[in-house]
Amino acid sequence: MCNWVYFKKIRRLSPSTLLIVLTILAISLFLVVGLLPSFLYRTLDIESYLVFHMIAEIFSVIVSFSIFGVGYFTYKQSKNSYALFLSCAFLAIGLIDLFHVLSFPQMPNFITPNNNDKSISFWIAARLISAVTLVISAYIYKNSANRWLEKKYLIPAALFTSAIYLFW
């Protein structure tokens, strides 16, 4: 329940205040890096960057799959079309992000030889899918009824999209 208590606490602030605070924090991080380049701006060597990139991306893949798990496995009880759609989309996003990590140039060959173009293509695809997902999901509600908003269509669609992109 601690998530819930935490949620209750921040709920007292108005949502616009919260979002503005978040935006300011995000910008200020940029500014701090930009204004104090001597301390904070670093260009890592390839080996160290690879470790960071692996950890960061694998973690985000785990989160993506968690989103999928929560939305997918609670659907039986919650009957929440919105959560089902978003979670299935994150299955595809997680998979493609995984392909992105695996095709990083310094990684061992992922089926075919890795290169920057391959890795970045997966990256852009994942970002494009997440952006489109967020636009579409804005129109989907808990009890939206559409015959496409069902497990038997969404799961194959997610797997198919990622597979097609992978094996193109």
Add this chain to the structure above:
Amino acid sequence: MIYHPEYLPRMFIEGSGLTLTKVLSEYIIIGLFVASFILYWRRFKKTGEKFIIFILAAIILCIFSELSFTLYLSAFDTYNMLGHIYKIIAFIMIYIGIFIVTILQPYHDLELEIVERKKAEDEIRMFMNVVESSNDAIITKSLDGTVTSWNKGAEEMYGYSAKEIIGKNISILSPPKLKNEIPDLIDKIEHGKKIQRYETLRLKKDGKLINASITLSPVFDISGKMVKISIIARDVTDTKMAENKIKRALKEKEVLLREIHHRVNNNMQIILSLLNLQTQYVKTDEALKILQETQNRVKAMATIHENLYQSHDLTTINFAEYIQSLVKGIFFSYHIKEGQIEPIIEIGDVMLNIETAVPCGLIISELVSNSLKHAFSPEQKGIIRISLHSQNNTFTLTISDNGIGFPDDLDFKNTNSLGLQLVNNLINQIDGNIQLNKTHGTEFIITFKELKYTERI
């Protein structure tokens, strides 16, 4: 991307770096994020769904993440790392949002529902206690007559335990000759009729018959459809028995009272006969007159008892009928010839109790006798008028004649005449008031209230 990368636009070209497609794609993605932010913000304003705050936060972070990937100078620099971190936080935000939507919110709703349900359950339990502790039998049955609930009161009344009877048809409670009654009652209820305190016979488990007073009412479900019938029944066997006992006792008293009035009347008739015999032996006119007057007085009382035992309720008599027969008797005893003096009796449908009727009868008897004796010279024609009217519980009795008039030198309240003394005494007895009007013949106006009826049974 693996087998035919040549069909996809190039994102990176060795030597020259990022392609235009890659940079444009990033801007398109940022544009889409901004669009989704606007859409979600509108949705939030419309629906107020709390989880959207996390989605919005995620979108902001995604935008900054994308910005940092367009800003970076080297693929391995701090901006690049910042972009990855923003992305991770954004995904966590979406995770929290989905978690709220699918788990926390439903649990929270469920908790509220449980509290509500508990309240409702407590209320139901309270009503169940009320039903269970009732002395009356409270039963529900389905429309085909199957018993669906059975309280303690019903167990005591009919002798069946709830276990035994639930699921069986309620017709086992009705005696064989009333087999059709329960379907009829159900039919009536189905047609919207009310059945309240309907008295009937019911069969107990041990075979005894009991008198039951039952009230049936329909039970509706949420959609307003009748699904059950509730029965509230009470064992009225004892009450019924007591009622019958009282009725029987009342009947006996009535018979007895009728007998008494009959005997009083008979005894008075005997007295009248004795007086009649006596008249044959008296020598003087004076004595004859006394006997005759006494006979009239006894007759006035005897007639009342005669009327009483013939009346249906034994307490009040029809005064008009009584006066008719009384006056007829007096006229007869004074040998008034047909058409000589005419009695006019104006009495409406007045019922008087015996306490008032006896004095009134005697008063009328005295005053009519006086008129016949004194008001008219022999052979003169005349009228005697007797009227009784009631208004606001006050009776006005008027006895008048158109004869020679009451002697001026005589004070009717203070005379030696036994008849008038009697009248005055009787007026006192009924708490009345008497006035004499001498303008046209003689007119006595008596006002009184009916004496309070004292219950004798």
